[in-house]
Amino acid sequence: MGEVTVNTEWLSDCSGCHVAIVDLHEKILNVLEAVRIQRCPVLTDIKEYPHATVGLVSGAIRNEHDRHAAEQMRKSCDIVIAWGSCAVFGGPAGAGNVHTPDEIAAAVYLENKTTIPAPPPKREVSPLESVVSPLDTVIDVDFYLPGCPPHPVFIFEALTALVAGREPEVNRRSVCAKCKRNMEKTEVTEIRSSFDGIPDPERCFLSQGYTCMGSVTIDRCLAPCPTNGVPCTGCAGATMQILTEPNRDIRTEIADRMSRLTKIDRDEIVRSLERSSKSHYSYTMATSMIGCKPTFQIKRWIEDEQADYEAGGCR
């Protein structure tokens, strides 16, 4: 491939994927030697969309601006990469899909206990669409680079692969593949919250009754959370097995594994995961690969949790 030019754009997101470019540190020099970055909201003040070989698009589609910007990127770039979990799956904002835009606006502007209530702005902020949508529901996408944000190793690999004229390497491993903790059978009988006790640093969180999503999450991070004492929350999105196999599901996969490793009843684990489903599915629920599965019934789980709470039975 000759000179590789790059445009980037961010849609509805937290800007973390763009900030991850800075985390390339001195590797950015290698990238800059090989590519010419043209449009990039954190580095350049270019509003237009010049023609580019590669377009990196972060963020999900949530309003008219996002649709327009995504379409401009598709028209101007030969290759479009959905960059980060927001673009690939909808990302954490996807949890908004269990509420209406009016409910979200009311929670932010009218019912927020830490701010003075005020009507939602109409002119300055584009209205929210009814749901959060991943990038490929609006434009064709050539490659997917999930992660929240993707680790610089994977960003670098993707860019250097494209410069070399080859396809970026596809890694199908789960976070467990890079985690050093030992999965072993224990006598643990209770599910633990993240604030219960101090976890054993050598042992798999599941063996100790803590919820860890490493086994159902694709490795786009090299397992920093379990390595540093924090269970994985699944921010890179689900593994290909979970996404593509209709009968595999985040909550049942974790429950199967944890119940085999402990003495905790499988159904109790499933119910516990359903009660906190907005957390466990937040990164991926906006993608039809999760949201349209017959096993995904988050609205019912939330109603059950509310009923439990009102009956005083919530843990």
Ligand code: SF4
């Ligand atoms: S994927 Fe994560 S880091 Fe990237 S924009 Fe979305 S929330 Fe931010």
Ligand code: SF4
């Ligand atoms: S489930 Fe979590 S703690 Fe256990 S091996 Fe996988 S990533 Fe590590």
Ligand code: SF4
């Ligand atoms: S270990 Fe899990 S929560 Fe932590 S960065 Fe990786 S995918 Fe995200």
